[in-house]
Amino acid sequence: MTLPMCSATQRSVMPELSGPTSRPIVWPLAGSIAYGGDYNPEQWPREVWDEDVTLMRQAGVNLVSVGIFSWAMLETEEGVFDFAWLDELLDLLHSNGIAVDLGTPTVSPPAWFFAAYPDSRVIDADGVVKGFGSRGMASHASPEYRDAIVRIAGVLAARYADHPAVVLWHVHNEYGVPVAEDFSPRAVASWQAWLQERYGSLDALNAAWGTAFWGQRFARWEHVVAPAATPSTGNPSMKLDWARFTDDQLRECFRLERDAIRARAPQPITTNFMAHQSWNTDLWKWAQEVDIVSDDHYLWSPDPEAHVALALSADLTRSVARGRPWMLLEHSTSAVNWQGRNIAKRPGEMQRNALTHLGRGADAIMFFQWRASRSGAEKFHSAMLPHAGTSSRVFREVTELGAHLALLGEVQDSRVQADVAVLYDWESMWAQDLEWRPSDALTFRERMRTYYERLWRDGVPVDFAHPADDLSGYKLVVAPASYLLTEEAGANLTAFVAGGGTLLVSCFAAAVDEHDTVHAGGFGAPLKDGLGLTVEEYRPLREGDVVAVVSADGEELTSRDWTEDLALAGAQPWATYGAAPAGGPLEGTPAVTRHTHGAGTGWYVGTTLDVAALAPVLAAVYADAGVTPAPTPDGVEVMVRHGASASYVVAVNHNETDAIVPVTGTDLLTEQAVDGELTLPAGAVAVVRTAPVRPGTAENFGGPLSSEELAGLSDAALAGS
Structure with missing residues (x-):
C-alpha cells in the first residue's frame, strides 16, 4: 500500500509497510565531490533562506542535509503533519542547483511525544529518568517510539521520493550519541528476550557468563537483570553482552526507518557514524545495513596532533565501507562547543582536514552546520557561515575550499589501496575497557593510536x-589491541602467517574469548602456533616506572606501564629486558619476539612501546613483510587514490615551514605541471594527477599499471576481505 501525499497540514494514519526493495545504488552527485553541511532553516525567518542559498552558491555548496532535528515542525501533533515549509525549502534549494540529503528527525522526538508516552524516556544505570530538552532522549526499546519513527520516516519518503532535490536519505543522527544504554523496564524485557534468543537456555547463559563465580547463577529468565549500578564491579561477561544488545537495539531502530523509506523511495540511505569516536556501535555490522557509509569527525582539542587521529578515523571509515568511497557528513570549520577547551582551527586547518579525508577516500566534504545558530546548546559551535558573517576568515576559507573541491570532480570514485591491515574490533574494545583489568593505563584506543601513528609517520x-x-590480500597485519580474540579468529591469523603473511601483535592479546573468559591454555593460547609463545603472567608497572628494552643489535628502548612474562614455544627473542635495575624483575627475558611459522612470520611485542620506540621494531617487521615505508618530512601527509585512467596524490603540509614532495604530474588546484618535486608551502595542500600508479613503489609513487592491475582495482579487490 502506498501512502497518500499529504497536504500541508493533514492527519495521516501510517499503513503497514512492505519489505525492503532491491534497487541499484546511485552515488549522490556522481562525478563531483559533494560539498556543504547541515542546514537548519527552521531556526531563521523566511527572508534569510534566500540569502542562504545565494551565499551557498557563492561558497560552492552543492549538497545540504535537511530536517535532522525538525520532527516537532513536521509532525506538530501525533499524526498531524505540516510539510508546507519543507516543500518550499526543497523547491528553493533545487531551483538553485543544491541537492538535498533528507534526514529523518528521529533523534529528537517532540515534546508532545514524551507527554503522551512518558514511559518512552531513557533510564540510566543509576535509575535516573532522563528528561526532555536535549536530543537522543527516547528509549529504543519503546514500542511507541518505534511506531512513531516508522510513521514519520514513511510519510517523509512517500512525500519526497520523487522530489528532484532529494538524492540521499539520512536516517536519525549519530546513533548512540549522547544516549545508547537504557535501563528502563521495557529495555530490560527486550534484553531478556535477546538473551533467550542468543543462548536458548539458562544453562547456556550461566555457562557463558561464569555465574558460578560470586553466586550469580540465574534460575529464571525474569531474574536476569541488566548490568545497572551494583555495589561492586558487575559481571564482565554480562556487561559485554549488554554492549552487544545495546548495539543491536540501535541497529533494529535504524532498520525500521530504513525499510520504511526503501518501501517508498529509490534514493540511497545512510546514517552518520562516528568512527573511533563513538563507543557504542560496531561499525563492521552497521556498514552492512547502509547503502553508503558516512561519518562525522571532530578534532579532539587536547590532542596537539589531532590530525593523526583524524587520519585514523578516515581510514577506519573507508575500511568499514570495504574500500568504496564514503561521505564525510560532518566536521567543523573551526572550534566545537562541547569540549573542555574548544580550540579554534588555525588558518588553513579546515582545508587540511578536508583534504585529508578526501585523500583517504571521502567523496563528500560536509560540515555541521551551514549557518551558526544564535540560540541553543550549540550557539558557540563554528559554522560555514559564522556569526561574524561573510567578511570573516572562516567564510573566506569556506569559499576557497568550495572552489578547490569543484576542481576535483575527477577524483570521485577513485580508490585507496594498502598492503597493510590493522585489526580493529569493537567487541574487543568493549571488553578490554571494562573494570578490573590488570592496568587502567592499557586501553584499546591508546594502543590503537600508538601503532597507527607509527605507520602514519612511516608513510x-x-x-x-x-x-x-x-x-x-595483505602483506602485513598489525594487531595493536586484540584483547578479545575468538578461537576462530586466532585460527584465521595463524593461517595468515602460515600462508606467508607477517603478523605483528601487541601486548595483552588473545587473553579472553567472546564471553570475556580466559582461554583454555592460558593467555594468548589461540595465537600460540603463529607467535610461538604464550604468556605466563601480566606484570604491569607502577605509574611513572620505566624499564629498558634492548634490541638484538644493542639499541636501548624505553618501556612504561606494562610488561609480560613470556613462555616461548619456538619464538626467538628480538629484544629483551635490560640488566637490573633498568630492566626490572624480568631482566634478560624476552620483550619482543619473532617466530617463523609455515611460510610467514609472527611478531609479538609483550610491552608498551611508544611511537618512537616502535620505529626499530616496525623497521624489522617491514623487512620481513616486504613493505617499503615512504616517510615524508614530519608533519607532511601524502596519500594516493587510484583511478582507471589516473592516480591522485593528495599532499597536506601540517607544518609552519615549506616541504618538498617527490611527485610528477599536474596539480589540479593550480593547473601547474609538477616535474619530480612539488614545493608544498607551509600549511598548504595539493592534489596532483599522475599516471596510473602501482601502490607500494617509491618512484613517482609507483610505475604505470598494467591492464590486469587496473582491472584488479575493483570493489572486491580494494575491500581487503
Missing part, C-alpha cells in the same frame, strides 16, 4: 580489518 597506507576477515 605506510593502511586499511583496517576485522580479525575474522580474509586477510590474504
Whole structure:
C-alpha cells in the first residue's frame, strides 16, 4: 500500500509497510565531490533562506542535509503533519542547483511525544529518568517510539521520493550519541528476550557468563537483570553482552526507518557514524545495513596532533565501507562547543582536514552546520557561515575550499589501496575497557593510536580489518589491541602467517574469548602456533616506572606501564629486558619476539612501546613483510587514490615551514605541471594527477599499471576481505 501525499497540514494514519526493495545504488552527485553541511532553516525567518542559498552558491555548496532535528515542525501533533515549509525549502534549494540529503528527525522526538508516552524516556544505570530538552532522549526499546519513527520516516519518503532535490536519505543522527544504554523496564524485557534468543537456555547463559563465580547463577529468565549500578564491579561477561544488545537495539531502530523509506523511495540511505569516536556501535555490522557509509569527525582539542587521529578515523571509515568511497557528513570549520577547551582551527586547518579525508577516500566534504545558530546548546559551535558573517576568515576559507573541491570532480570514485591491515574490533574494545583489568593505563584506543601513528609517520597506507576477515590480500597485519580474540579468529591469523603473511601483535592479546573468559591454555593460547609463545603472567608497572628494552643489535628502548612474562614455544627473542635495575624483575627475558611459522612470520611485542620506540621494531617487521615505508618530512601527509585512467596524490603540509614532495604530474588546484618535486608551502595542500600508479613503489609513487592491475582495482579487490 502506498501512502497518500499529504497536504500541508493533514492527519495521516501510517499503513503497514512492505519489505525492503532491491534497487541499484546511485552515488549522490556522481562525478563531483559533494560539498556543504547541515542546514537548519527552521531556526531563521523566511527572508534569510534566500540569502542562504545565494551565499551557498557563492561558497560552492552543492549538497545540504535537511530536517535532522525538525520532527516537532513536521509532525506538530501525533499524526498531524505540516510539510508546507519543507516543500518550499526543497523547491528553493533545487531551483538553485543544491541537492538535498533528507534526514529523518528521529533523534529528537517532540515534546508532545514524551507527554503522551512518558514511559518512552531513557533510564540510566543509576535509575535516573532522563528528561526532555536535549536530543537522543527516547528509549529504543519503546514500542511507541518505534511506531512513531516508522510513521514519520514513511510519510517523509512517500512525500519526497520523487522530489528532484532529494538524492540521499539520512536516517536519525549519530546513533548512540549522547544516549545508547537504557535501563528502563521495557529495555530490560527486550534484553531478556535477546538473551533467550542468543543462548536458548539458562544453562547456556550461566555457562557463558561464569555465574558460578560470586553466586550469580540465574534460575529464571525474569531474574536476569541488566548490568545497572551494583555495589561492586558487575559481571564482565554480562556487561559485554549488554554492549552487544545495546548495539543491536540501535541497529533494529535504524532498520525500521530504513525499510520504511526503501518501501517508498529509490534514493540511497545512510546514517552518520562516528568512527573511533563513538563507543557504542560496531561499525563492521552497521556498514552492512547502509547503502553508503558516512561519518562525522571532530578534532579532539587536547590532542596537539589531532590530525593523526583524524587520519585514523578516515581510514577506519573507508575500511568499514570495504574500500568504496564514503561521505564525510560532518566536521567543523573551526572550534566545537562541547569540549573542555574548544580550540579554534588555525588558518588553513579546515582545508587540511578536508583534504585529508578526501585523500583517504571521502567523496563528500560536509560540515555541521551551514549557518551558526544564535540560540541553543550549540550557539558557540563554528559554522560555514559564522556569526561574524561573510567578511570573516572562516567564510573566506569556506569559499576557497568550495572552489578547490569543484576542481576535483575527477577524483570521485577513485580508490585507496594498502598492503597493510590493522585489526580493529569493537567487541574487543568493549571488553578490554571494562573494570578490573590488570592496568587502567592499557586501553584499546591508546594502543590503537600508538601503532597507527607509527605507520602514519612511516608513510605506510593502511586499511583496517576485522580479525575474522580474509586477510590474504595483505602483506602485513598489525594487531595493536586484540584483547578479545575468538578461537576462530586466532585460527584465521595463524593461517595468515602460515600462508606467508607477517603478523605483528601487541601486548595483552588473545587473553579472553567472546564471553570475556580466559582461554583454555592460558593467555594468548589461540595465537600460540603463529607467535610461538604464550604468556605466563601480566606484570604491569607502577605509574611513572620505566624499564629498558634492548634490541638484538644493542639499541636501548624505553618501556612504561606494562610488561609480560613470556613462555616461548619456538619464538626467538628480538629484544629483551635490560640488566637490573633498568630492566626490572624480568631482566634478560624476552620483550619482543619473532617466530617463523609455515611460510610467514609472527611478531609479538609483550610491552608498551611508544611511537618512537616502535620505529626499530616496525623497521624489522617491514623487512620481513616486504613493505617499503615512504616517510615524508614530519608533519607532511601524502596519500594516493587510484583511478582507471589516473592516480591522485593528495599532499597536506601540517607544518609552519615549506616541504618538498617527490611527485610528477599536474596539480589540479593550480593547473601547474609538477616535474619530480612539488614545493608544498607551509600549511598548504595539493592534489596532483599522475599516471596510473602501482601502490607500494617509491618512484613517482609507483610505475604505470598494467591492464590486469587496473582491472584488479575493483570493489572486491580494494575491500581487503
